[in-house]
Amino acid sequence: MSGLGAFVARALVAHRLRSGLSALGIAVGVGSVVLLTSIGEGTRRYIFDQFNQFGTNIVSINPGKSETVGMPGILGGTTHKLTIDDALVLQRLEGVTGIVPLAFGTARVEARERGRSVYVYGVTPNAPALWNLRVRQGSFWPAGDPRRGRATAVLGPTLKRELFGAEDALGERIRIGGRRFRVIGVMEPRGSFLGLDIDDTVYIPTATAMDLLNRSELDEIHVAHRPGTDQQRLVERVTVLLTERHRGNEDFTVTSQEAMLDVFGNVMNTITAAVGAIAGISLFVGMIGILTTMWIAVGERTHEIGLLRALGAGRAQVRRIFLLEAATLALAGGAAGLLGGLALAAVLRLAVPGLPIETPLPFAVAALVVSAATGLLAGVLPAQRAAGLDPVEALRAE
Amino acid sequence: MRLGDTVVFTWRALSRHGLRTALSLVGVAIGVSAVILLTALGEGARRFVIDEFASIGSDLLIVVPGKVETTGGMPGVGGTPNDLTLADAEALERRIGSVRRVAPVAVGTETVSHGARSRDVALVGSTATFAEVRRLTVGDGRFLPPGEARRGGAVAVLGRQVADELFPGESPLGEVVRIGAWRFRVIGVLEPTGTQIGVDFDEVVVVPVATAMRMLNRTSLFRILVAVTPGADLERVKERVVEVITTRHDEEDITVLTQDSVVGALTGILAALNLAVAAIAGISLGVAGLGILNVMLVSVAERTGEIGLLKALGAGRRQILAVFLVEATVLSAAGGLVGLAIGYGLAFVVARLVPALPTAPPLWAVTAALSLAISVGALFGLLPARRAARMEPVDALRKGS
Numbered sequence: 001m002s003g004l005g006a007f008v009a010r011a012l013v014a015h016r017l018r019s020g021l022s023a024l025g026i027a028v029g030v031g032s033v034v035l036l037t038s039i040g041e042g043t044r045r046y047i048f049d050q051f052n053q054f055g056t057n058i059v060s061i062n063p064g065k066s067e068t069v070g071m072p073g074i075l076g077g078t079t080h081k082l083t084i085d086d087a088l089v090l091q092r093l094e095g096v097t098g099i100v101p102l103a104f105g106t107a108r109v110e111a112r113e114r115g116r117s118v119y120v121y122g123v124t125p126n127a128p129a130l131w132n133l134r135v136r137q138g139s140f141w142p143a144g145d146p147r148r149g150r151a152t153a154v155l156g157p158t159l160k161r162e163l164f165g166a167e168d169a170l171g172e173r174i175r176i177g178g179r180r181f182r183v184i185g186v187m188e189p190r191g192s193f194l195g196l197d198i199d200d201t202v203y204i205p206t207a208t209a210m211d212l213l214n215r216s217e218l219d220e221i222h223v224a225h226r227p228g229t230d231q232q233r234l235v236e237r238v239t240v241l242l243t244e245r246h247r248g249n250e251d252f253t254v255t256s257q258e259a260m261l262d263v264f265g266n267v268m269n270t271i272t273a274a275v276g277a278i279a280g281i282s283l284f285v286g287m288i289g290i291l292t293t294m295w296i297a298v299g300e301r302t303h304e305i306g307l308l309r310a311l312g313a314g315r316a317q318v319r320r321i322f323l324l325e326a327a328t329l330a331l332a333g334g335a336a337g338l339l340g341g342l343a344l345a346a347v348l349r350l351a352v353p354g355l356p357i358e359t360p361l362p363f364a365v366a367a368l369v370v371s372a373a374t375g376l377l378a379g380v381l382p383a384q385r386a387a388g389l390d391p392v393e394a395l396r397a398e
Numbered sequence: 399m400r401l402g403d404t405v406v407f408t409w410r411a412l413s414r415h416g417l418r419t420a421l422s423l424v425g426v427a428i429g430v431s432a433v434i435l436l437t438a439l440g441e442g443a444r445r446f447v448i449d450e451f452a453s454i455g456s457d458l459l460i461v462v463p464g465k466v467e468t469t470g471g472m473p474g475v476g477g478t479p480n481d482l483t484l485a486d487a488e489a490l491e492r493r494i495g496s497v498r499r500v501a502p503v504a505v506g507t508e509t510v511s512h513g514a515r516s517r518d519v520a521l522v523g524s525t526a527t528f529a530e531v532r533r534l535t536v537g538d539g540r541f542l543p544p545g546e547a548r549r550g551g552a553v554a555v556l557g558r559q560v561a562d563e564l565f566p567g568e569s570p571l572g573e574v575v576r577i578g579a580w581r582f583r584v585i586g587v588l589e590p591t592g593t594q595i596g597v598d599f600d601e602v603v604v605v606p607v608a609t610a611m612r613m614l615n616r617t618s619l620f621r622i623l624v625a626v627t628p629g630a631d632l633e634r635v636k637e638r639v640v641e642v643i644t645t646r647h648d649e650e651d652i653t654v655l656t657q658d659s660v661v662g663a664l665t666g667i668l669a670a671l672n673l674a675v676a677a678i679a680g681i682s683l684g685v686a687g688l689g690i691l692n693v694m695l696v697s698v699a700e701r702t703g704e705i706g707l708l709k710a711l712g713a714g715r716r717q718i719l720a721v722f723l724v725e726a727t728v729l730s731a732a733g734g735l736v737g738l739a740i741g742y743g744l745a746f747v748v749a750r751l752v753p754a755l756p757t758a759p760p761l762w763a764v765t766a767a768l769s770l771a772i773s774v775g776a777l778f779g780l781l782p783a784r785r786a787a788r789m790e791p792v793d794a795l796r797k798g799s
Contacts, residue, residue, distance in 0.1 A: 018692055025688040032681050064507045081615070105476030106464035108649055117465045117651070119476070158468075177479025178649075200468040213477030216615050251507070278675060281432045282682040285425045289689035292421040296696050 004317075008325045011297070019329060022286075022293040026333030026374065027340060029283030030367050034341030035348075036279050037363055040272030042356035044265060050193055051261060054131045057097075059234055059256045061090075061221040061242070081217035082252055084147050084206060086245060090221065093237055095229040100127045100222040101146055101206045105213035107177035109202055111163040118159055119201045120176060122209020128187075130224045138170045138185035141205060149208035154185035158199035176202065177212050231256040283370070286333065287378045294326050294382035305386050306394025319387040326379025327372050334371025338364055408725045411697060419729065422693045425686030426733025426774070427740060430767045432679040434741025437763035439748065440672030442755040444665055449756070451661045457498075458531065459636055460655040461490075461622040461643070480647040481618035484547050484607065489646060490622065494638045496630035501528040501623040502547060502607050506614040510556075510577045510603055512564040519560055520602045521577065523610020531625045534599060539571045539586035542606055550608030554582035558590040559600040577603060578613055632656055676763055680770060686733070687774035694726050694782035705786050706794030719787040726779020727772060734771030738764065 012019045063082040087101035103122035108115050125140035127133070141152045153174060160169050169183045181204065189199050209215070225234055235254045243250045298305070305318055342364075345357045412419045463482040487502040504523035509516055522528070526544035529536065541555055554575060561570050561584075570584040582605060591599045611617070626635050636654045644650045698705070705718060741759060749757040 018695060021688050021692045021695075025685045028681060028685050028688075032678065036678065103477070105478050106466050106651070107479050108465075108651065117467045119466060119468060179479075197468050210477075212479055214479070214481055214617050215477045219476055249509070251509075275675075275678065278432070278436065278678050279681065281428060281679055282685045285428050285682040285685040285689065288421055288425045288428075289685065289692060292418055292689055293692055295421070296418060296693070 022290045023329050023333035025286030025289040026330045027337035029286040030334045030337030030371050031341040032279040034367050037276045038357045038359040042358035044268040046356035057225050059223045062253050087221045095225045098126045098224045101218050102220040103209040103215045110175040114163050116162050121203050122206040123203050134188040135185050136188040149205050151181045152184045153181040154203040156187050156199040156201040157189045160186045231258050287374045290378040298382045298386045302394050302397040309391035315387040319383045322383035322386050323379040327375035330375025331372045334368050338367050422689045423733040425689045426730050426771050427737035429683035429686045430734045430737025430771050431741035433767040434759045435744045436679050437676050438745035438757045438759040441760045442757035444668045445756045456657045457626045458657050459624040462653045465653050487622045496627045498627045499527040499625040501531040502619050503621045504610045505620040508578045512575045515564050522602050522604045523607040531623045535589040536586045537589040548608050550606040552582045553585045555586040555604040557588050557600045557602045561587045687778040691778035698782045698786045702794050702797050706791050709791035715787040719783045722783035722786050723779050727775040730775025731772050734768045
């Protein structure tokens, strides 16, 4: 069978330019599919990481039902309030390691002559531990009854820099929404979350925030649980407990991070698949190119085929020769395309540092398998034509 | 060679190898039709968004409580130290000349029930002006009565779907419904409007704003909608709105959105997406060009004798070059036209299947795809054509025989 390989290789090399061009068609197709799906996959992982940096073991509860308006909480306002008491009850559930009752809004923060409008988060002192955030300087206020407020604030590093520059902020007095607070801590920089600068913010106690921001209910409750806890079960238990407290009304939405990431991952996969498919059109056109080239080759080598048949080669053998030729062309193109796509991805990563690109190994393998299959498919028709030639007629052709 | 001869020569050459010609044509056709279909879908999405917003009117300002300087921040999330109040809304109407109508809006979710039937709805609290500002029409009965915004009242206007579900087969007018723990008299039913930027007005219940704020236990409005007199400078009015509220609150703690800025941002994103998709699909045109290049190379090699003969008969290099360039270009142009027909056909089918999406291949995409197809043919035809033109007549004659 090594004769077959040599035969195919010679045929391909004899028409170097033509073979090269057909393979190039496949290479362009495979390269663009690899590059685009790599960007899609990279984006998916990037966003997963963004969410997971705040800890994976969190279930969140928002007021309002999602059924009618699509997004929980965005419309605000329900008749049964989501309260700090609700949050405290949840703490007693099995497997729950901590809760953060959240109230947030926007307000102007002022220190001396400087001011800035930022997000204000009303939290409990266990929030940094739950969200994997670290305090750089000072500390949060001591844990206690979250229903009680106090006029202390922890600044995000961006806000601290905007207000105080390089100076020490600890112990300084600031005004938030016109009220006086004392700075007792500054956070470690964390960067941004999906484009939002999470360092440009201020944390104050939940009850104080509700009062300051005129909220009569919480915006969200975060429930952290022990790793390994069944999130689906936890979501159910939270739902039952809160529905009971709200007199039989399920007027809140419980979202587990797993479920949210699942939905999100599905959406991203669909987008990646769609973009990959659009790029795949090139692969299809490349396949037609190979089909054309092979078709021409069969026509040109009619005499040679006749000779092979006269020397005792069967139809199946002739068919195999042309199928192998087509597959080799496509596989070579696919390999070149894969390398080209990876090289382009590397260049892009250098040129646009923020762009997440990731080519998982299965993608690369799939690219090669698909290109070989493409070649086989393209070879079917020409191979059939070659195998169907009458040996005598073929020999007579010059 | 005259033009007529060139055409005949090309035609013979192409039709002699029917399948080969058809295959290289198909490559271009696939590329062109993909670009046309995909951009038609993208354009449909863009028009859909624009229509959605146009249905609310471009003369609208939306006042949202809260203001952030944080990068990437969105206003209107969570609370603020100063409430956006009904008094603020009244001040805007009173103090700014070119304001035509002001509609304060409070929103929440509630359960509405009649007898044994109940369902969750979006509860919208507003005033009589809301129908006009949001261009809603009342099918049966009437909308909220005009008058003191702060007085409230226990009357409700139902969205069409809510009315149909709570009162199947009967008129809800004059009937009493329960919303949460409160009782309301139904005074009107909205004409079906469907979804306007994410809010399905067939599934809302509209009640007086003061009542809604009491029910939802809110002190701040969700939004104030400001309809501007036609022809007034939107930017100026926007500045005045910020001024008036800033004076009242002693600080700038609101964000004013215009329909234009929102539509602009959205359609900008969609246009960029559309262009990217078109470019990705356009890659296949390049691959199709490679196919044409291959076929033309073979064609030149096969017709070496013919070329020699032409040259011996006095045809110049330019003429030979022209013959093969024309052949390649005809191939790709024909493919382009076939692709155009297929693309339009598919877009038409999609438009029929999904009437909500106004698919239409944009002119730029059609022009770009066609001219790209033709230039791909000409460009990739250049190499084989030059190879043919450079042949020595004697050699070519000998080789070809």
